[in-house]
Amino acid sequence: MRKFAALSIITTLISAQLLAVNLANTANAAEPRTPITLTLLHNNDGESSLLADSIYKTKSGDLPVGGAAAFAAVFDREIASARAAENAVLSVYAGDSFLPSKNIICSEPAVANSTKSVLDAVAQAKMPYDAHILGNHEFDYGTSFLSRYIKAFGTAGKAKHPFLSGNLDFKANSDLKGMVGKTTLTKGAIAKGKVLGSSYIHIDPVTKHRFGVVTAVTWSLRTISSPGTVKLTSTDLATTAKAVQKQIDTLQKSGINKIILVSHLQSVTNDKELVALLKGVDIAVAGGGDELLQNPALEDANELIPGESAPVGEYPTMLADMRGDEVPLVTTSGNYKYLGRVDVNFDEKGNVEAINPLTSYPRRVVPAGTVATAAGVTDAVVPSPAITNLVETPLKTCLAGFTAAIASSEVVFNTDRGSATVLGVRTAETNGGNLVADAFAYSYNQRAEKAGLPKPSTAKPLVAIQNGGGIRQNPAIALPVDGKAGVITRGNTFDLLPFDNTLVAVVDVSAADMKSIFERSCSISTSGGGQFLQISGMKVVCLRAGTAQIVGTPAGSAKSGAITTDGSRVKSITLNDGRALVKDGAVVTGAPSVTIVTNNFTADGGDNYPTLAALKKFAFGISYEASLYEYIRSFPVNAAGLPTIPASDLRYQKLTGEARFIWE
Incomplete structure (x- = not known):
């Protein structure tokens, strides 16, 4: 079993051989056979948080943290430090490099042929990354915008910058197939624009040492994002491990003996399970979980942002691979608040x-200022002037239009x-989820007749659903965002509902279909899941003790798989007029069919909803964010002339809602 020293924190055959020879010619040339320390710099889940945000409360005031310009300054500082120590350097972005939000809307991601600068790409191209690993959010606007994002690196002078995923096949996708390069991309040998690959050989420009990077994205990609015709080549943990091991074996055959796994699997739990199935990984970098790890050998005051929440583990976390060898795993909290650095001696x-x-x-990212000084932050940085000018200034100009109050609320x-x-x-049910679902029903009622859709009636009852995963928390967990009664801005509604989702009507949904849909919603564990539905127009009761519905992995380009276990958690579904669709766990004979209004992602089977995917649906011309906007604008105005959600509205008085949904 491999253990760390005391300084540690206590193919066809022929084609495979030819590939190995070709890689070896590149990988082995002139590499020093001497010990080396690698400074591995990493981050993940930046998610378009390009501006510093004063979300941390200190005794000295609200402390600004993060932001792309300050992050770049920390990045440059750490590379200078590593080079001063004569270390090799490798820097990686472990996925979710942008996120639907008001920030990215300024780059017009949903506008075909837009000439707007992709500000996330502009910022990242100015930073010294060696490789990007694709996450799930890179596909949220489809592959057309992902293509535009990648091409923006070329416009910024990085037309040979690698973008990696070891379990995706881009060859059938018209937006991306022209960017596909060699399976293993090698620094210094990447053809212009041919930047999509599976793995990467990094040649440190100073020490000439070589490092291999192997990669994977979550096998749930198709159910939580929109990769279109990009093929996911693994379907579960085991097949993902097989794909990664193949990359490792290929690199080792080519002479690469220092290998780093960089993945985007949604949580360090998944990475731990993956590493246990691999051999040959020296370091693992996780992305997608937004977890904060901490080095216990250092004082909190020198490592964490003042007011930071408790870390969830040690940095690095030591794992065991399939041979029992120790593998250090690292990750960071996202939103450009931290840059991870681990120095490994080989x-x-x-x-x-x-x-x-x-x-x-x-490394925490804190812009220099009076609050930082007063809070005792000795490593605050002066933000990068280049990123301030190229990214932050135009973004702030764009966002100015989102700051005006559009409504007010007397409830939180x-x-x-x-x-x-x-x-x-x-x-579970929340009053915020109720607000969104009620907005969908309101927008349907405003447009149904003109769109030729069934008008809500006793014969054609209307219900609304919204998946919890489509309601976002960037940057706040409440509306109004400061957690008290007050104004709501258009920026707030975009932050809450940022995806490029439109409303659709799913018609003639039977009671049996409704039970199946809510079996999927109620299949979550107590930790929750993005498929959990917020509702309007009905009441639903589910049993924790019941059998959870099980749905298989989607095949091909489908967003949902096949139901393999029906589930028995749904106890009852009752319409607001009192008619039961499901009673005592059984579908009610003669129950009416309903119209469901929801977002197109869920209706098309996203979050693994095969029953919804199979049903007829019709768009009626409004985004899910615009639906919320017009709904809250429909309330009576207050003395200041703002539409106001009153404290007297019984639907929203309690944070827990009004018992539309009950767990038993």
């Missing part, structure tokens, strides 16, 4: 000898994500 044969405990920890809406211990939109 011997002349490429074996990991040690991790430096004094230099391996997440819970829009938190939720967890096993916190009520949120992915775990």
Whole structure:
């Protein structure tokens, strides 16, 4: 079993051989066979948080943190430090490099042939990344915008910058197939624009040492985003491990003996399980979970942002691979608040000898200022002037149009994500979820007749659903965003409902279909899931003790798989007029069919809803964000002339809603 030293923190055959020879010619040339320390710099889940945000409360005031310009300054500082120590350097972005939000709307992601600058790409291209690993959010606007985002690196002078995913096949996708390069991309040998690959050989320009990067994205990609005709070549943990191991074996055959896994699997739990199935990985970098890890050998005051929440584990977290060898795993909290740095000592044969405990920890990103000084932050930085001018200034100009009040609320809406211990939109009913679902019903009623859709009636009852995963928490977990009664801006509604989703009507939905749909919604664990539905027009009761519905992995380009276990958690579904669709766990004979209004992602089977995917649906011309906007604008105005949601509205008085949904 491989252990770290005391310094550690206590094919066809012929084609495979030809590939190995070709890689070896590149990989082995003139590499020093000497010990080397690698400074691995990493981050994940930046998610378009390009501006510093004062979300941390200190005794000295609200502390600005993050922002692309300050992050770039920390990045440059750490590379200079590593080079001063004569270390090799590798820097990677572990996915979710942008996110639907008001920030990215300024880049017009949903506008075909837009000439607007892709500000996330402009910022990242100005930073010294060596490779980007694709996450799920890169596909949220489809592959057309992803293509535009990647091409923007070329416009910024990085037409040979690699974008990697070891379990995606882009060859059938018209937007991306022209960017596909070699399976293994090698620094210095990437053809212009041919930047999509599976793995990567990094040749450090100073020390000439070589490092291999192997990659994977979550096997749930098709159910949580919109990759279109991009093929996901793994369907579960086991097949993902097989895809990654193939990359490792290929690199090793070519002479690469220092290998880093960089993945975007949604949580470090998945990465731990993956590493246990692999052999040959020296370091693992996780993305997608937004988890904060901490080096226990250092004082909090020197490592974490003042007021930071408790870390969820140690930096690095030590894992065991399938041979029992130790593998350090690192990740960081997202939104450009931290840059991870781990310094790993390799011997002349490429074996990991040690991790430096004094230099391996997440670097906080705090712009210099009076609050930072007063809070005792000694490592605050002056933000990058280039990114300030090219990104932050135009973004702030664009966002100025989102700051005007459009409505007011006398109640606070819970829009938190939720967890096993916190009520949120992915775990249970909230008044914020009710507000969104009610907005959908309102917009349908305004447009149904003109769109030729069934007018809500006793014969054609209307209900509305919204998946919890489509309600976002960037940057706040409440509406109004400061957690108290007050104004709501258009920026707030875009932050809450940022995806390029439109409303659709799903017609003639039977009671049996409704039961199947809510079996999927109620299949979540106590920790919650993005498929959990916020509702309007009905009441639903589910049983924790019932059998959860199980749905298989989608095949091909489908967003949903096949139901393999029907589930028995749905106890009852009752329309607002009192008519039952499901009673005591059984579909009611003669129950009416209903019209469901929801977003197109869910209607098309996103979040693994095969029953919805199979039903007829019709668009009626409004985005899900615009629906919320017009609904809250429909309330009576207050003395200041703003439409106002009153405290007297019984639907929204409680954060827990009005018992539209009940867990038993």
